[in-house]
Amino acid sequence: MQRKNPSRAEHWVTQLRQSAAQQPDRVVFEFLADAREVSERLTYGGLDRRARGLASRLQALAGPGTRVLIPMPNGIDYIVGFFAALYAGMIAVTAYRPPHKRRGWQRIGAIASDCEAGLLLTDGEGQGAVSEWAREQSLSCPVVAVSAEDGERAGHWREPGIEAGDVALLQYSSGSTGAPKGVAISHANLLHNVALMQREMALTPEDIFVSWLPLFHDMGLVGQMLTPLFSGCRALLTLPPLVVQQPLRWLELMTRSGATVSGGPNFIYDHCVERIAPEQVAELDLSNWRIAFNGAEPVRAATLERFAEHFAPAGVTSEALAPCYGLAEATLMVTGTSSGGYSTLTVDESELARGRVCPAGSGRTLVSSGQLNGEMQVRIVEPAEQYPLPEGAVGEIWVRGASVAGSYWRQKGLSAEALGARLEGEGPYLRTGDLGFLHDGRLFVCGRIKELIPVRGRNHYPQDIEATAQAVSPHLIAHGGAAFALDTGEAEAAVLVQEVDRRAAGKSGAVDTGALIRDICAAVAAEHDLQLHAVALIAPASLPRTTSGKIQRTAARRAYSLGELKLVEQWNAKGDTGGEAPELPVGDAAGIAHWICHWIATQTRRPVERITPDLALEASGLDSVAGMTLNHELSTRLGVRLEPDILWRYPTVEALAGYLASPDETREVETWQEGVL
Known part of the structure; x- marks a missing residue:
């Protein structure tokens, strides 16, 4: 059944209330903490009731326009908390709760300071940690925990006066700790972008989303939470670290649910090829997967080819692979691949370096980030002189459309420079800082001016x-x-x-x-x-x-x-670490430590003799993705279940090995924490 574009309200409170009135009992979100069993469901009506009840609590503490920082992991509570902020007439500030006290809190503090957060909204499990952190940061704002009983207070809610242009969300750049910049995204921006994605992906209520992406990130929040809700689809949500550690869980969930829409950054597709064996692929059925979007970092032709070939026995086709281009300043999507599969173009690399696109039989193969659409105007511009360039010339990508944010939070100069550019008397345009070109109505991204x-x-x-x-x-x-x-x-x-x-x-x-x-x-x-x-x-x-x-x-x-x-x-990281991987013995602390040292040396490409058992794990140079991979290797090979932050609880490789070798230790149950992406 092809569904017409849903009617669009002026703001998200009206939008959700209309959906709740029309189909109150329709399940829109299911949360699976282990990607296997549903632990919580949420209907349109239930979300509306809980959001109204929690909003009434927020309204008793602060006024309209208050910034509500949401340091929470993926889950139903995050969704309720986000909409409660909007229902209260406040501004949601997406974030996450770092799993380890020494990792990640500095960035959350910088965001809280920049937006002048008036409320901190968290889940019940994290209330203690967030409250302790707030005291350490001398933050005086109240810490409010989402509750399953919030729906009982729905009658106390007072509908705020919201206009389409009011700021709904501050989306902070994902990397900065020193001077974070929050993109001020309005209700109208959000509604326009999800309607664009609904149209470009031809979504119907029969579509099923599966998402492991962080809800504090624009791709997870806008693409995988707001878009299915707006389009009447069902969305199954799980935790990012679980999929990073065990990507097979993601594709098994796709198989069981018959999901049609899912995806992530380019690296997750490589990760699946590397971590899922052919015999495991044979047990999967991914034939319903019609949109496998790929964005948030450069998309590589070799990655797409490897993924399509590796998972072809499970029913994956190259036509399903859908590279896209977007950024927080455009709410999310600018261009995307709809139907018929992705496009590539091989060009002369030396000519490309000179700003000219010359198709060639060999050279650099670029992947198109999708076709242009009628909603987002894309221009290629000479960045220094700021004049338009023709098709086939490389320049800065400029974007104009109703999804583009009007400003950065309280940064007038930066807003005028990056979001207020004009071209031939028209504007405003978003200057993306990315380099690209147009070819046959498609956008190709080939580099960047900005230094991110x-x-x-x-x-x-x-x-x-x-x-x-x-x-x-x-x-x-x-x-x-x-x-x-x-x-x-x-x-x-x-x-x-x-x-x-x-x-x-x-x-x-x-x-x-x-x-x-x-x-x-x-x-x-x-x-x-x-x-x-x-x-x-x-x-x-x-x-x-x-x-x-x-x-x-x-x-x-x-x-x-x-x-x-x-x-x-x-x-x-191209050096030889030296030697074959040793065996991982069960119950032998020295042997386990030796194996971990060799694994770290291989991962970080250092000589194995420089990785010793007294090495502090926090000083190993591993990022969280590598840490989760090591966790999974140890869990699988030793036959134990480990908490995802277990590596950071023990000061050295030797201490961790001693814990893993102890037969008397009671292993933790399998739970997952947020914040690795």
């Missing part, structure tokens, strides 16, 4: 990475580093080039530069949940800078790629 580093679906700010690295040692020169993204041929990776002082640069060996690199990798992983691909320590005053002293990260990347840096010490 996209890895595993998250954007990292180079300034944050540089500051973290320079805090490691006084031998690392302040404001003497350049972090940038590098295309390894398989994925986008993060590289750091950093100046050292004269003592470290000397040949006396007075400073262990290898140890400096290890400490840098560990600090960046701990602070930013990011594994560096390479670190280059260079001589003092040799980093490319402008005449005014500004760091030239693009020039640094070019010098790194061409081997033109004045190297003092260098490490990259």
Whole structure:
């Protein structure tokens, strides 16, 4: 059945109330904490009642326009909390509750400070941790826990006066800790973008979504929560760390539910190919999967080809693979692949570097991020002189449409620069900072002007990475580093080039530069949940800078790629770790520690002799995705169930191995935490 576009209200409160009145008992969300059994369901009517009840509690504490920070894991409570903020006439500020006290809270604090949060909204399980953190941060705002009984207070709700242009959501950039910027997204922006996705994906009430994406991220919140709700579809939600650790659970859920829509960043498709064996593929049925969207980071032709080939026995076709392009400033979607499969174009790489698109028999193969649509106007513009470029020329991608946000939260200058651009007297346009071109009515993204580093679906700010690295040692020169993204041929990776002082640069060996690199990798992983691909320590005053002293990260990347840096010490993730993987013995602490050391060495591409049992796990350089993978390997090989944050509870490899070897320890039940993406 092809469904017409649903009627669109002026704001989300009216939209949800209309749906609840028309089909109060229709299930819209199901939450599966283990991706196997439904632990909670939510109907349109139930969501409306609970949102009204919780909103009445919020209204008793603060007035309209208050920013409500939501540090919660994926789940029904997150959905209720988000809509309660809107029902109260307040502004939802999406976030997550970090699973470990030493990881992630700094960014949440920066967001709370920037938006001047007036309320903190969390689930019952996390109320204690959030309250403790709020006291430590000297935040005076109340901490409110979502309750299953909130629906009983629905009659106390007072409908606020909301207009379409009112801000509904602050979506903060996913990487910054120092100076976060919140995109102020209105009710009208949200409604326009979900209606666009409903149309472009030809959604009907028969479609079934499966999502493991974080609800604090625009792709999860807008694409996988608001879009199915708006379109009358059923959505099955699970936890991000579960799928990262065991991607087979995701595809098994797709099989059991007959889901038609699901996806994620490019890395998850590679992860599935690497982690799911052919004999496991044979047990899957993915023949109903008609939209496998791929976005949030560069989409790679090799990834799509490998995934389609690997899962063809399960019914996956290349026509289902749907690359897309979007960003928080456009609410989410700008372009997408609808039907007929994705498109690629092989071009002459040297000509592409000169800004010209020349199709060739061999060279660089680019994947289209979808066709243009009638709602979002895409122009390719010369970034410096700001004039339009014709089809086949590379320039900055500019976007105009009703989904584009009007401002960043309380940042007038940045808003005017990035969201208020004009072209040939028309505007405003969003300057995306991405480089691309148009070809046969399709958008191809081929690089970026902006300096964000996209890895595993998250954007990292180079300034944050540089500051973290320079805090490691006084031998690392302040404001003497350049972090940038590098295309390894398989994925986008993060590289750091950093100046050292004269003592470290000397040949006396007075400073262990290898140890400096290890400490840098560990600090960046701990602070930013990011594994560096390479670190280059260079001589003092040799980093490319402008005449005014500004760091030239693009020039640094070019010098790194061409081997033109004045190297003092260098490490990259292509080195040989040495030796075959040892056996993982059960009950043998020393043997388990040896296996873990070898696994870390392999993952971080370091010589195995440098990874010792007394290594602090937080100093290992592993990001959370690698940590969850190690957790799963240990769980499977040792036959135990482990909490997802178990690696960070024990100070060293040796201590963790001792715990795992102990026959008297009672293993934790299988639960999952939020915050790895």
